[in-house]
Amino acid sequence: MTQSEKSVPVIVVGGGQAGLSMSWYLCQEKVEHIVFEAKTACHSWDDERWDNFCLVTPNWQCALPGHPYKGKDPHGFMVKQEIIDYVKGFVESFNPPLREHTAVTSITRHEDGAYRVAAGGDVWRAQHVVIASGAYQDAVIPGYASAIDSSIYQVHSQDYRNAAQLPKGAVLVVGSGQSGAQIVEDLFLEKRKVHLCVGSAPRVSRFYRGRDVVDWLADMRFYDLTVDNHPLRDGARDKTNHYVTGRNGGHDLDLRLFAKEGVGLHGTLDTIGEDVAHFLPDLKENLDEADKTNSDIKKSIDAYIAREGVDAPMEAPYVPLWEPDANNAPLDLKAAGVTSIVWCIGFRPNYRWIDVPVFNGANKPVWRRGVTDAPGFYFLGLPWLHTWGSGRFSGVSRDAAWLASQITGKDIPVA
Structure with a gap:
């Protein structure tokens, strides 16, 4: 270790x-550590969600470690x-030993096996490093977006806040995953004309046979x-x-209900050229596949109910409320009165x-x-790191406890 380096295990x-879940377990085990956060502990919830955002899971x-939900509405959805x-x-x-507004700019591993972490102008030496920065760093916006007329306002879902943020006029929402579908509803409830490019995202019912599907x-x-x-x-x-909502x-x-009530549905967006949106001919396929996924989930619940004698x-089978016609016509944005585009096509990790x-x-x-082949180097909080809940409030505690056990060599139970 050089004189200019600081050290922490x-x-x-x-x-x-x-x-923070990782830190909780390390604190319980009295393991010295530092949590570096480029912004603030709540910034992703505060700065990257729209005003009417709420959880989609009850x-x-x-169930963060030592901090379960204790409110009066366990089957509700926090806003x-x-x-x-x-x-x-x-x-x-x-x-926790949390250092906010301290971005990590580089991590290297040296011949002695220690990791050197540059953060906030300092260089730190550590035997163990846990990457818990998530997988949603770089917002995805297609390259052709820069050629769209500047009079059409563009925003990524992480920067969308509410309908009033957008200029008056119709809105094109690109992407029908959780964010896209919920933003369409948010705009529709504000009486905005909305067009949605429907991708391959599946859907699930909120309630089925008397209970939340979750x-x-x-x-x-x-x-x-x-x-x-x-x-x-x-x-x-x-x-x-x-896609579902709380x-x-x-x-x-x-x-399909959105379409019946006036939302314009289109297939997957292929490209936008000369302010005309062109779509793939897959709208019916995407809607049918989303419904099939929902139906398959219901069938698995039916089988469980029958097997367990519950x-x-x-509940009557779902009947599609609307069917698209064979028209796959392009959408002239200006002729359709589209003044805004909301990109809901996800993120790329940045490592x-x-x-x-x-x-x-x-x-x-x-x-x-979460354990890599590099000794002492771990990932946490990513989708399906171990189970469905790994990137969520519900399962991150289990993953953090496991990694804490790898660091300490002790069998650490999930709190």
Whole structure:
């Protein structure tokens, strides 16, 4: 260690719920460590969510270590400020060694096996490093967006706040995953004319046979399914989340109902040239596949109910409320009165600051339950790191406890 270096046994990169969960277990075990956060502990919930954002999973699944949900509505869905308060309450519950506004700019591994972490103008030496910065760093916007007429306002979903933020006129929402489908509803409820480019995202019903679908799936131990036992194995990590909402107590997001009530549905966006949007001829296929996924989930619940002899009310099969015609006409944005585009096509991870051999040929990190082949180097908080809940409030505690056990060499139970 050079004179200018500082030393700490463990460094955690990222002060969101994953990094904070890691810190909680390390604090319990009295392991000296530092959590570096480029912004603030709640910034992703505060700065990257729209005003009417709420959880799509019920409150009872909020189970950060030592800090379960204790409110009066376990089967409700926390809204944005409640989520922020929940995370802040977690921070206050154990006072982690958190250094906010301190970005990590590089990590290297030296011949002696230690990691050198540059953060906030200092260089730190650590034997263990946990990357808990998430997988949603770089917002995806296609290259051709720069050629769209500047009179059409463009915003990514992470920067969308509310309908009033957009100029008057129709809105084109690109992408029908969780964010896209919920933003369409947000705009529609504000009486905006909306066009939606429908991709391959699946959907799920909010309630079925008298209960929230999440409650059924929890009883069926779906959330304990590990990625190694998932039918898609590692491919599960690339699947888009099902669209549904917890808004106003929770309900289905049925794109066919949107269409019936006036939302313009189109297939996957192919490109926009000369301010004309061109779509793939896959609208019917995408709607049908989303409905099939929902139907398959219901069938699995039906089988569980029958197998376990559960007394649950019957429910009639879903009947599509609307069918698209064969028209796949392009959309002239200006002729249609479109003055805004909301890009809801996701994010790319950014690990360019990590110079450690833990990535495959596609520059994706390789791990098993968060543990990489580089001794003492770990990932936490990523989708399907180990189970469905790995990137969420519901399962990150289990993953953090596991990694804490790898660091300490002790068997640490999940809090």
